[in-house]
Amino acid sequence: MASELGLKAKDFKTDQEVRWCPGCGDYAILAAVQGFMPELGIPREDIVFISGIGCSSRFPYYMNTYGMHSIHGRAPAIATGLSTSRPDLKVFVVTGDGDALSIGGNHLIHALRRNVNLTILLFNNRIYGLTKGQYSPTSEQGKITKSTPMGSLDFPFNPVSLALGAEATFVGRTLDSDRKHLTTVLRAATEHRGTSLVEIYQNCNIFNDGAFDLIKDSDTKGEWIIPLEHGSEVRFGADNSKAVVRDPGNGALSVAEDVAPGDPRVVIHDAHSADPSYAFAISRLSQVDSRLSAMGVFRDVSRPSYDDLMNDQLDAARVKAEASNGTDDAALQSLIYGADSWTIQ
């Protein structure tokens, strides 16, 4: 689809050869993002992609926008400086499960808590790819990898739960191979002002092939994907007979089978709930059965973004000063003089 600016997907391609492994899920994500970009209606020069280190972090080289391939884990910090000092830009962060959740975990949670105006695309393949196959902070416990011949001991992060724990204002999850769903979630994420985090399940066909087959295979995905749509009942499975239900006694969420139409226990998805507990509870359903994956927008609430708050303070200080002690060279001179200067003749 062409935008008002007349941009097409190919305008967002660069002349650089894409160097991911053949069959990598990253290709599909790149194509979806390039295809979606014209919809944004934002000129290429006002878009910036910042990444860290890892396979996914090569992404900016393939986007014909401004971009920076930075250092391991630090993309959210770098993007925070760019976004707050240039609120006119649309800043994306591209990161992976190792980059965002291991070495860069600290920056990620602080960007989310501050609500910096960033769209973070977290490619989760549950493995270290670029370093050739060690377990990652999202790998399942007991995983046999190069660095864990007897099985990994680490208990994994659920990135959506982590983001909700940091009170992220927008959290979504989608899948590399489902272009339509990916684009829908991406659209909602980019429209959000503040930090939006989109976890994208991405297949690493070299080191962790098939990690998401259950939710990709048309025979099984209906049983394991819990689709989230704001305002709709959370139902799935054959004939929508399964549903997420709320225990009327303690409010806990669980998956029930053979749920009749009109059952009052069925949860109506509310992405706008001010309290992140509901979305968190949805995200924890995967802990009960790791094959289950809620997909879609978990949370989308409005809270002033850090960039806007900072620029409000800068504006307020300038406006106040223009009416009093000034902002020009004379004002700086006066600041330098201070209150206790003296003259030597």
Place this chain on the structure above:
Amino acid sequence: MSTEVQQLDRVVIRIAGDSGDGMQLTGDRFTQETANFGNDLSTQPNFPAEIRAPAGTLAGVSSFQLHFADHDILTPGDRPDVLVAMNPAALKANLQDLPKGATIIVDTRDFTERALARIGWSANPITDGTLENFTVHALDLTQLTLDALADTELSRKDAGRSKNMYALGLLSWMYSRPTEGTLKFLREKFAKNPDIAEANITAFKAGWNYGETTEAFGVSYQVKPAVLPPGEYRNIAGNLALSYGLIAGARRAKLPLFLGAYPITPASDILHELSKHKRFGVATFQAEDEIAGIGAALGAAFGGALGVTTSSGPGIALKAETIGLAVSLELPLVVVDVQRGGPSTGLPTKTEQSDLLQAMFGRNGEAPVPIVAPQSPSDCFDAAIEAVRIATVYKTPVILLSDGYIANGSEPWKLPVVSELPDLTVEFLTEPNGTGAEDGVFLPYLRDPETLARPWAVPGTAGLEHRIGGIEKADRTGNISYDPDNHDFMVRTRAAKVAGITVPDLVVDDADDDAKVLVLGWGSTYGPIGAAVRRVRRTGTSIAQAHLRHLNPFPANLGEVLAHYERVVIPEMNLGQLALLIRGRYLTDVVSVTQVRGMPFRAAELADMLQGVISNGE
């Protein structure tokens, strides 16, 4: 009664007490009065890392030293002529620094057996002869303050807190200081609490009157104003001057300033100060850690701001990888390192110059970074502007190496005129820079042939969309390149860019051009070295002095200067880091003089050492 008035040419006073006693405030006020009076001066606060160590302990002693004179001076003074000790611990902690004949004013209030035993004194030093080499004024300052405030409604505890102002009043009388400034200051500081303001003023005046009317002090002193170059002056500490320099540098570059920082002693003052000046377009971001601080600054630099990060040695270690990225991206960035004692946490509130090699080499790969070092508190202003110049002209991170001594110390500053500061106007690239067959193409790594700097093209500029990163880039295009020859070329080009930075020649102070020994310093040793050189010259001995502001690259004439002298002495507050660089670069067998006591060199000791080197050469 009449008191004798003696003329002095210089005095060193140290005020010491518990860290909660207001010693720094008292010192600041005495300094301001002294500045207003027109003396030249230099100050040095000294305080523990603990915020409030237990009262009455040696660990909790905080002090403030002021040196003032009727002539220009370079240091806060080696040893105090006068010590004001507010408790036994303050006396004990500072006694070893006093020369014979020094004056001690001591508050006797807490000289109880128990308090003395707590700090390891079995007898009262005031009466047991310990102080026989000194002139001692033993007063119950606390009781005198309470008596002066007996008519107020204040509790004894609150009234007792004004004893620092009582001491300040007494000192102000002793040294004939003006008082209006302090009275005004107290009224403003405690404007919301007039009772406290009045109590402090009453205590201050009572202290003055005690000196004036009792016979306890037979003599008061005058130190005439110093003859300094005409102009407007103020007293300034290094961190404040550095903050103003960053604001002025950004303004002269016509860039918004973005500071990303994480609190750390002794650099936090700069974060505090810059956060007050949003009206000048100064954005401050208190990051989640040191790495995020510099990361955000670098992100802001990519967007066209003057990115700045401020820290101390441990924080600079954490920032190393991002500094390396900035070297590779070739974006302007100012990295301020206010050095403190190391390694590790080291001595957070004490000074050292031991981050020179970290600044020079503390990154992976060949990652050259220019280094600028201020030499005194007020010089932090000019050094900051110089760092901004180098960063913006050469599109490079620059490390500004201050230290705790000049960060917290203060001196009079002849004020600059903002509009006369160097014009650092930055021009962003707005059009593709390719020519010929590459017409209309943007080449992010096409360099300025003179500076070797690449263009600064910021997001928002149509037609200049480009990607940069930490992977080696092809010359000119900036695309990823693993080509061996390209990497060799790019490494050498980045090195050549930094080596080619224009810096002023080193100026040598060798009045008669007959010295055989050169003393070479850098950074905050300027004051102590200068004072030591004066001492040497007063004995009729020639000695040359030169001081490096640029540590990378060195001034072009440095090799020639070194070759001109028979011996070169390098005093440093580390184990010989500049000496190592000089030996490696110029093969000059310098005499390395080192000290890492957390304190600046004493001028007298340095002078003796220099005399020794000169005599050995004969």
